Amino acid sequence: MRSPLIPEMATQEVQLNETLAHLKSESESLKSKLEEERAKLHDVELHQVAEKVEGLGQFVMKTRRTLKGHGNKVLCMDWCKDKRRIVSSSQDGKVIVWDAFTTNKEHAVTMPCTWVMACAYAPSGCAVACGGLDNKCSVYPLSLDKNENLAAKKKSVAMHTNYLSACSFTNSDMQILTSSGDGTCALWDVESGQLLQSFHGHAADVLCLDLAPSETGNTFVSGGCDKKANVWDMRSGQCIQSFETHESDINSVRYYPSGDAFASGSDDATCRLYDLRADREVAIYSKESIIFGVSSVDFSLSGRLLFGGYNDYTINVWDVLKGTRVSILFGHENRVSTLRVSPDGTAFSTGSWDHTLRIWA
Amino acid sequence: MSGSSNIVAMKKVVLQLRLEAGINRVKVSQAAADLQQFCLQHAQHDPLLTGMSTSNNPFRPQKVCSFL
Numbered sequence: 001m002r003s004p005l006i007p008e009m010a011t012q013e014v015q016l017n018e019t020l021a022h023l024k025s026e027s028e029s030l031k032s033k034l035e036e037e038r039a040k041l042h043d044v045e046l047h048q049v050a051e052k053v054e055g056l057g058q059f060v061m062k063t064r065r066t067l068k069g070h071g072n073k074v075l076c077m078d079w080c081k082d083k084r085r086i087v088s089s090s091q092d093g094k095v096i097v098w099d100a101f102t103t104n105k106e107h108a109v110t111m112p113c114t115w116v117m118a119c120a121y122a123p124s125g126c127a128v129a130c131g132g133l134d135n136k137c138s139v140y141p142l143s144l145d146k147n148e149n150l151a152a153k154k155k156s157v158a159m160h161t162n163y164l165s166a167c168s169f170t171n172s173d174m175q176i177l178t179s180s181g182d183g184t185c186a187l188w189d190v191e192s193g194q195l196l197q198s199f200h201g202h203a204a205d206v207l208c209l210d211l212a213p214s215e216t217g218n219t220f221v222s223g224g225c226d227k228k229a230n231v232w233d234m235r236s237g238q239c240i241q242s243f244e245t246h247e248s249d250i251n252s253v254r255y256y257p258s259g260d261a262f263a264s265g266s267d268d269a270t271c272r273l274y275d276l277r278a279d280r281e282v283a284i285y286s287k288e289s290i291i292f293g294v295s296s297v298d299f300s301l302s303g304r305l306l307f308g309g310y311n312d313y314t315i316n317v318w319d320v321l322k323g324t325r326v327s328i329l330f331g332h333e334n335r336v337s338t339l340r341v342s343p344d345g346t347a348f349s350t351g352s353w354d355h356t357l358r359i360w361a
Numbered sequence: 362m363s364g365s366s367n368i369v370a371m372k373k374v375v376l377q378l379r380l381e382a383g384i385n386r387v388k389v390s391q392a393a394a395d396l397q398q399f400c401l402q403h404a405q406h407d408p409l410l411t412g413m414s415t416s417n418n419p420f421r422p423q424k425v426c427s428f429l
Contacts, residue, residue: 302403
């Protein structure tokens with residue numbers, strides 16, 4: 001600290017330091033209070049409550065389709081609401097729309113950047129959004145005319161100051177939610193490209209986001225390199241709940257189908273379940289033998305199964321209630337980077353650094 | 362002065378913590394029971410859980426007809 005030149009400045013500086021010290025001590029006492037409150041309600045573990053539930057039998061899940069066509073690592077994918085089309089994006093800059101039943105490619109777009117880390121299908125099925133190292137999220141209307149140049153109709157919607165890590169349409173084709181390496185999430189109007197709301201609170205790159213099921217209202221959850229999962233109010237921009245129990249980057253977050261909880265997957269090799277009403281972590285899905293990071297998680301329709309795509313090329317299937325692993329699936333020849341269950345729950349799709357996508361059922 | 366911007370940042374942290382400390386919470390036993398109930402209620406309609414029969418799942422191989 002430099003010594004002030006004037007006596008009044010000395011008093012001011014002392015006052016500021018006192019205020020700062022006061023705030024710091026209030027923040028420490030609030031953090032302890034939060035932990036205390038959460039601990040008081042921790043009367044039992046989820047798997048104990050679930051002891052009386054019937055165990056799950058053997059699962060037969062196999063690769064039913066393999067989608068080949070990307071020239072490099074598949075980074076992201078999303079299902080269309082019609083339960084058969086899929087959009088996927090790759091490190092080579094290509095975004096492809098597939099018919100998963102027939103494995104035919106229906107559309108292909110080449111982005112002006114490599115590492116297209118995010119892609120999403122519009123609820124209407126008439127457009128897709130994507131972005132990555134270009135720091136933007138762009139929307140491409142899908143034409144029925146296969147010969148039409150999709151790139152010509154491209155609309156730039158979101159602008160971040162670092163890479164786009166994830167994007168999702170809200171309930172309509174009109175708004176898009178994005179997360180970025182710049183540490184923020186943002187809500188955009190597709191038509192005008194206007195920023196409607198921004199979400200600040202992560203201390204590092206935000207890697208993933210998921211919107212709450214529409215019945216539960218206007219919230220979404222995000223996960224980041226700061227090991228935190230934050231729940232946000234979309235209208236006010238406020239962070240309403242925050243969870244910090246992972247030991248490394250959170251790569252994926254997904255709401256439980258009821259909207260009362262969400263799962264996360266992390267580089268710390270665990271998946272975790274956080275209940276929003278109990279305001280705490282209620283389960284950890286891990287095994288000593290699993291040492292590679294989880295890139296992507298999703299629930300089956302009833303929420304009983306949690307599927308995790310891992311960096312050791314496998315998919316682990318967990319019994320959400322009992323906390324045990326029910327199946328391990330092999331097939332990909334490199335990291336699984338993305339995983340989504342289909343809208344009607346009949347199958348799930350994975351994308352991998354081995355350049356392919358697989359449909360499992 | 363950097364002191365005052367530190368204070369602004371700390372004030373935000375404190376306000377955020379006050380907000381989070383003040384929310385209503387339920388016991389884990391209650392929350393867990395609700396999660397379990399949801400799972401069990403919807404189990405019948407979860408194709409990946411129940412293992413839909415081949416004829417209903419569009420992704421599973423159809424039985425092939427052959428001409429004799």
